Each structure stands twice: as C-alpha cells, then as structure tokens.
Amino acid sequence: MNSKKMLGALLLSLAASIWGGMFVVVKVVVETIPPIELVWLRYLIALVCLMLFAVIFHIKWRFNQRDLGIIILIGIIGNAISIVTQETGTWLSNAQTGAVITSATPTFMIIFAWWLLGEKLDAVKIISVTMATLGVIWIVGVHFSGTHVLLGIFSLIIAALTWALMSVLVKKVSGTYNSLQITIMSTFVAFVCLTPFVLSHMDVITRAHYLDPKIGLSLLYLGIVSTALGFVMWNKGLQLMNAASSGLFFLFQPVVGTLLGWLVLGETISWGFVFGTMMIIGSVWVSIRFAK
Known part of the structure; x- marks a missing residue:
C-alpha cells in the first residue's frame, strides 16, 4: 500500500470512528432537539468552523460550473437526507442499531461505484x-x-443508501477542489435546504438550553468534530482511494458505536445483534481478503 493509500485509510478510519461515537451523542441530545433542527444547528456550527479553516489555510477558490449539479446532489443526498434520516433512525431506535445498520454503507458503495x-x-x-x-x-x-422501531430501522437503511451514493458522487467531482472546499459547499447546500423547515419551528431552537453542558458540548462535538473534521477527513480519504475500498473503513463505525452505546447509554448487546454485526464485519473481511 503506497503512502497516499495509507493516508486515505487513516483518514477514513478516523472519520468512521468519530461517527461511531456520534450515534451516542445524537441519542443523548435528540431527545431535546428534534433531528432536523439538530442537523441544522450542527451544520451552522460546522460552517463557522470550516470557514475559519479556509481562512487559516488561505484556500483559493476556483469554481468549475460543470460541477454545480454534482455539488448540489452531494449536499442534498448526503448532507441533508442521509444525516437527517440517520439521526431520526437513531432517535427512534438506539445508538447500536444506528451504528450497525448504517455500516451496510460499504456494500451499497460497491453497487453505486459499479453503476456510476x-x-x-x-x-x-x-x-x-x-x-x-x-x-x-x-x-x-x-x-x-x-412501530417506532420499524420506522427507525427504515430511516437508517435510507441513511446508509444515501450516504453511499453521496460518497461515490464525491469521486465524480473534478479535481478543481480539495476536500475542505467540497465539504464547505455541500454542507452549505444542506444548510440552505433545511433552513425553511427550521424557520417554521424556531421555537424549538430558541427554547433549547444551550448552557446545559450535555446540550452545549454535544452540539460542539457534532458540529466541529463529527461534521467539520469528520466530513473533511472522509472526503479527503475518498479522493485518495477507490470508492469500493473506501467504504470498507466504515467497519470502525459500528464497533465504536456499539461499544459506546453499551458503556455510556447502558444499551444491551443481544446475540442476534452480535450475529448481525459479525455478518457485516465478515462482508468487509471478504472484500479485503479476496479482492483482486
């Protein structure tokens, strides 16, 4: 494995590990702030952080108009639909289910990489x-x-499908932009798309207790660590590796999510849950061990 692939593997692993912990944080704060409003706040914090990154690193912008449609699709499909359904699914089920079901993303990425x-x-x-x-x-x-658990599982499957499609679409963006620029543009698209929904429920935003450490620290983690840092690392890793291989590093997400759900939230780990997790992990191992 050359240095670029090693860096890509490291960035993808770190991003997936961060997102594994994200499910636990979402489960804690989503009881107070509903999913759409939570994602909107998360992106507001992330955009401030990302723009600071752009200023600090003196990012120069050269926009390629032919990428506009893909950037909009990435923002709507990945940053808006996928994240909202992911947090909704975690809200209606639990952190373990969220982490494991969305870990089917690598297999969906294989299909989309073949197709697109x-x-x-x-x-x-x-x-x-x-x-x-x-x-x-x-x-x-x-x-x-x-009923709510079934709806949660359905939401999580949609989240896995849309995140896989978004990850493959990132590979179709021209080499004009770096991972920070792609993250800023796609996050901004999602933020704009969600704003009309949030404006119609501003009371949810205004009555939240942001000085409560549980709420404030959770939002900072979701905005800065999980979104700003996690998205940039994931998009950079996607640029360094092929789409099918990139998805395999989602393996770290269910492992971290399940362990933290058990340690922090006291969620139980059933044998059926363990078996399903082993099947998903086994699928990743088969891809790594026998890939040509």
Missing part, C-alpha cells in the same frame, strides 16, 4: 454485499417490534 464509476463488480463484491444484507436483515428481525 464503472468499477468492476466481481464475485467477491457480490458475496460481500449479500453477507452485509443478511446481517442487516438479521438485525431488523431482532428488533422487529414496535
């Missing part, structure tokens, strides 16, 4: 997709009770 980028879809990739799908189905079966 022409990356070869071989037997190894098909087997890994099948294993991850069975793992998700097993988890769904284990938690197959209660």
Whole structure:
C-alpha cells in the first residue's frame, strides 16, 4: 500500500470512528432537539468552523460550473437526507442499531461505484454485499417490534443508501477542489435546504438550553468534530482511494458505536445483534481478503 493509500485509510478510519461515537451523542441530545433542527444547528456550527479553516489555510477558490449539479446532489443526498434520516433512525431506535445498520454503507458503495464509476463488480463484491444484507436483515428481525422501531430501522437503511451514493458522487467531482472546499459547499447546500423547515419551528431552537453542558458540548462535538473534521477527513480519504475500498473503513463505525452505546447509554448487546454485526464485519473481511 503506497503512502497516499495509507493516508486515505487513516483518514477514513478516523472519520468512521468519530461517527461511531456520534450515534451516542445524537441519542443523548435528540431527545431535546428534534433531528432536523439538530442537523441544522450542527451544520451552522460546522460552517463557522470550516470557514475559519479556509481562512487559516488561505484556500483559493476556483469554481468549475460543470460541477454545480454534482455539488448540489452531494449536499442534498448526503448532507441533508442521509444525516437527517440517520439521526431520526437513531432517535427512534438506539445508538447500536444506528451504528450497525448504517455500516451496510460499504456494500451499497460497491453497487453505486459499479453503476456510476464503472468499477468492476466481481464475485467477491457480490458475496460481500449479500453477507452485509443478511446481517442487516438479521438485525431488523431482532428488533422487529414496535412501530417506532420499524420506522427507525427504515430511516437508517435510507441513511446508509444515501450516504453511499453521496460518497461515490464525491469521486465524480473534478479535481478543481480539495476536500475542505467540497465539504464547505455541500454542507452549505444542506444548510440552505433545511433552513425553511427550521424557520417554521424556531421555537424549538430558541427554547433549547444551550448552557446545559450535555446540550452545549454535544452540539460542539457534532458540529466541529463529527461534521467539520469528520466530513473533511472522509472526503479527503475518498479522493485518495477507490470508492469500493473506501467504504470498507466504515467497519470502525459500528464497533465504536456499539461499544459506546453499551458503556455510556447502558444499551444491551443481544446475540442476534452480535450475529448481525459479525455478518457485516465478515462482508468487509471478504472484500479485503479476496479482492483482486
């Protein structure tokens, strides 16, 4: 593995680990601030942080008009739809379910990379997709009770699909921009899209107790660490590796999310949940071990 791929692997691993912890933070704060408003606040904080990064590193902007459509799609599909459904799903289920079901993202990325980028879809990739799908189905079966839980699981599956599509679309953006610029533009698109919904429920924003350490620190983590740093690292890692391989590093997300859900929130780990997780992790191992 050359130095660029090593750096890409490191950045993708760090981003996925950060997002694993994010599920626990979301589960804590989403009881006070609903998902759409929470994502909006998260992006507001992230944009301030990202623009400071751009000033500090003297980023020069050269906009390529032919990338406008892709940037808008990345913002709507990945930063808006995926994150809102992810936080909604975590709210309606639990941190473990959120971390594990969205870890099916790598297999969806393989399909989208084949469809949109022409990356070869071989037997190894098909087997890994099948294993991850069975793992998700097993988890769904284990938690197959209660209307809200079912809606949460559906939301999380949508989150995994849309994040996978967004990650592949990032590969289609021209080399005109660095990862910081892509993150700023896509986050701004999502922020604008969510603003009309938030303005109609401003009472939710104004009555939140931001001085409560649980709320304030959670928002700072989600905005600065999980969004600003996490998104930049993920987008940079995507630029350094092919789409199918990039998705494999989502493995760190369910591991961190499950462990923190157990340690911090006291969520139980059932055998069915463990089996589903092992199936998803096994799909990643098959992709790494037998890929040509």
